[in-house]
Amino acid sequence: MTTLLAIGTAKGLFLATSTDGRRSWEVSGPHFAMSGVYAVAVDKRRATPRLLVGSSSSHFGPRLATSDDLGASWHEPELAPVAFPADTGASLGRVWQLAPAGTAEPDVVWAGTEPSALFRSTDGGHTFELVRALWDHPHRPEWGAGFGGQAIHTVLPHPHDPARVMVAMSSGGVYRSADAGASWAPGNTGIRAYFLPDQWPEFGQCVHKMARDAGDPERLYAQNHHGVYRSDDGGDTWASIAEGLPSDFGFPIVAHPTRPGMIWSFPLIADHSRFPADHRCRVYRSADAGATWEPLSAGLPDGPFYPAVLRDAMCADDADPAGVYFGTRSGDVYASRDEGDSWSLVAAHLPDVLCVRAAEV
């Protein structure tokens, strides 16, 4: 069995493969050199896994490409796969998220973009169409822009119900649809927006990342711009699960692919001090849906450590036991083949890591 780890960096995509049970890795790349790779997906709903990559060049703009041979060759359609219709007056900044839908819709892929919009593909990611109801949402003019830009950075299709999909954005919050994108409602009750005069608004929260529990699709986790939360009712309400963490600030939150209640995070000290908690390289894991947390550091650097881990730069694979991966802004990528109990270095000295995705292929 081969495990593929796709590493999106500020200057291209690197592909790491392991054929010995994730003990050693061979790294190739960069693909899309000199382009920031913000979004990668490994779509395993087809006979041959498909890689989807959203990249953006400072000079030449965004692109979305696919590969059906694990990166040996790439396909980019003649016509732009993701583009704003003329009447919107908008243009694509970049694709921030690529999310294959559930197995009931094997050709549906969602794309979250900057500016904040959602696109849907029904041909496996070759062409996409703007989800109008979210673009036309009356709240949209009030959505803010985080430091990274105004973007829908998280898309969570429901694993079983094609009608239900959730999105999250910084300085906008969580929105949900139960009718395949025809209408959208905010789902931020209980999430504090400490940076606004009204700290409990209907929307405007700065969600950094959202993840769905493996066992209960109504259970969700959110790492916020201060605040770590869980919802047990599909996003109707949220409650803090930050107690037990050294800090409630950070970017990624990752759910185990099959084990209910298990999640990982990488806490940073605070908004005004974006360094790893205690200046140590530690992943935090909860096995009880955030009720308690434990630091994980075996095999990680044990000296002072300063690089952050960005919102999509942590992921889990679909192996058993699950592998966990994270990449730092200093270009180092670490992997665990035992759900975080121990770690080893996959690659060092890459450009700053923007996203990682891994799967058995």
Add this chain to the structure above:
Amino acid sequence: MVTVLLPGPLRDEAGGAARLTVGAEGTLHAVLDELAERWPRLARRLRDERGELRRYVNVYVDGEDCRHVGGLDAPVRAGAEVQVLPSVAGG
């Protein structure tokens, strides 16, 4: 006819060609529209879907930066040379 010169990073989008010949002339807009018809992937590296020139793409018409001579309305005569160059930017 107008000659369009491409920088190295964009030549793959034109089958490896360093220079293209297009029939359109009159304005830079017309030249870029023909590029979009014939080489759409190349054209969207230069302009976004609103038709605006990307910020860090520079286009010179007979040696003049198009942004100084009318932007996309810059006049392009028959026989002109349109050169695409990435600006000096980035880290």
